[in-house]
Amino acid sequence: FAAIDVIRTKRDGGVLSDEQIDWVVDAYTRGRVADEQMSALAMAILLRGMNPAEIARWTAAMIASGDRLDLSGVRRPTVDKHSTGGVGDKITLPLTPLVAACGAAVPQLSGRGLGHTGGTLDKLESIPGWRAALSGDEFIAQLGEVGAVICAAGERLAPADRKLYALRDVTGTVEAIPLIASSIMSKKIAEGTGALVLDVKVGSGAFMKSEADARELARTMVELGGAHGVRTVALLTDMSTPLGRTVGNAVEVAESVEVLAGGGPADVVELTLALAREMLTAAGLPDADPERALRDGRAMDVWRAMVSAQGGDPDAPAPVAPEVEVVRADRDGFVAGIDAYAIGVAAWRLGAGRARKEDPVSAPAGVVLHRKPGDQVRAGDPLYELRAEDPERIPAARSSAAGAVSISTEPPSVPALVIDRIG
Ligand code: URA
Numbered sequence: 001f002a003a004i005d006v007i008r009t010k011r012d013g014g015v016l017s018d019e020q021i022d023w024v025v026d027a028y029t030r031g032r033v034a035d036e037q038m039s040a041l042a043m044a045i046l047l048r049g050m051n052p053a054e055i056a057r058w059t060a061a062m063i064a065s066g067d068r069l070d071l072s073g074v075r076r077p078t079v080d081k082h083s084t085g086g087v088g089d090k091i092t093l094p095l096t097p098l099v100a101a102c103g104a105a106v107p108q109l110s111g112r113g114l115g116h117t118g119g120t121l122d123k124l125e126s127i128p129g130w131r132a133a134l135s136g137d138e139f140i141a142q143l144g145e146v147g148a149v150i151c152a153a154g155e156r157l158a159p160a161d162r163k164l165y166a167l168r169d170v171t172g173t174v175e176a177i178p179l180i181a182s183s184i185m186s187k188k189i190a191e192g193t194g195a196l197v198l199d200v201k202v203g204s205g206a207f208m209k210s211e212a213d214a215r216e217l218a219r220t221m222v223e224l225g226g227a228h229g230v231r232t233v234a235l236l237t238d239m240s241t242p243l244g245r246t247v248g249n250a251v252e253v254a255e256s257v258e259v260l261a262g263g264g265p266a267d268v269v270e271l272t273l274a275l276a277r278e279m280l281t282a283a284g285l286p287d288a289d290p291e292r293a294l295r296d297g298r299a300m301d302v303w304r305a306m307v308s309a310q311g312g313d314p315d316a317p318a319p320v321a322p323e324v325e326v327v328r329a330d331r332d333g334f335v336a337g338i339d340a341y342a343i344g345v346a347a348w349r350l351g352a353g354r355a356r357k358e359d360p361v362s363a364p365a366g367v368v369l370h371r372k373p374g375d376q377v378r379a380g381d382p383l384y385e386l387r388a389e390d391p392e393r394i395p396a397a398r399s400s401a402a403g404a405v406s407i408s409t410e411p412p413s414v415p416a417l418v419i420d421r422i423g
Contacts, residue, residue, distance in 0.1 A: 058178065069157075076104055090244065111153070215422065251368055267372070350362070
């Protein structure tokens with residue numbers, strides 16, 4: 001094969017053969033197809049699309065670029081969750097120990113944030129001592145003993161995706177449904193989980209801004225999971241407003257701990273329980289009662305064990321941001337909406353996220369919301385606060401967040417959080 005023929009086939013709207021796909025993914029992983037050739041192919045895929053058979057083969061080739069973990073030695077049923085990424089989306093933090101407390105094992109291999117969406121590992125690293133990198137043996141041992149692991153994916157998990165995702169990020173080719181679906185599912189299938197629940201986000205803070213695109217992505221991923229023997233269902237959920245009241249790293253950990261203590265914001269609790277029920281059903285534990293596991297402290301016990309097993313101190317005080325700016329309502333009314341994208345960008349500019357892969361993130365930086373959509377406000381009431389370690393980060397965040405909160409004179413209708421279930 002020659003890369004140029006594969007590129008031309010897709011450029012001209014043709015269908016790639018199984019052999020072409022296997023060859024190009026393998027050759028790219030080994031460095032025998034150049035970045036510029038893979039960029040051209042990714043752009044051709046973005047513009048021309050792929051049929052279901054091509055997507056399935058592409059996904060299989062990405063899995064085959066590395067190792068598929070074997071979790072058959074873990075005595076509990078395994079089930080994982082993946083979110084397509086949002087603003088204030090800390091759900092993995094309370095959900096993983098909660099589902100483990102109900103009898104399943106959750107092998108959560110997570111990533112870091114890039115751009116306006118946060119990363120689970122960045123959030124957990126705000127806990128002093130906590131370590132994201134585990135060896136394969138440590139991963140399996142913790143999964144068996146604690147039932148819950150959140151850690152970084154190793155080098156051998158879908159290495160083709162690692163390389164391709166970095167390339168797509170800088171070539172305007174992230175937003176292709178076949179490439180997003182195969183990227184996410186190759187990693188989740190290679191991780192070895194028996195079942196998977198997808199939280200596919202829709203709205204300003206999500207990759208997929210339209211419900212039609214989100215549905216297509218969800219359907220594509222559910223089919224890929226099934227084809228590889230992973231029971232997969234998807235919830236379509238609203239990401240027009242940030243989840244909960246916090247967007248950042250340490251602030252999101254603190255909010256997750258509130259949920260595990262039986263409190264926390266209603267939307268975070270609702271989505272955590274909805275996903276927990278789906279995961280437990282998919283794991284063959286439909287009678288488990290996640291609400292009770294939150295109330296009676298079992299989920300909190302697993303959280304503490306999970307954090308400690310990875311070197312973290314669950315009792316360490318949260319780091320405090322020295323710079324705080326409170327933004328207030330300029331009139332009376334109701335909060336009609338809070339734009340997730342604008343708040344996500346503000347948190348990122350405060351230092352919660354990174355501009356380049358190698359940048360560090362700030363643990364205490366972020367946005368704390370004092371009001372949520374539907375709440376009544378009076379002029380002068382605090383709407384949200386911007387927190388940073390470095391005062392120079394405040395002005396850019398202030399202008400990103402300006403106008404994010406809309407205030408109406410009449411009570412607004414607040415959109416449902418869970419839009420649909422696909423699977
Ligand atoms: N997340 C991934 O892992 N891959 C994508 O392509 C997009 C989001």
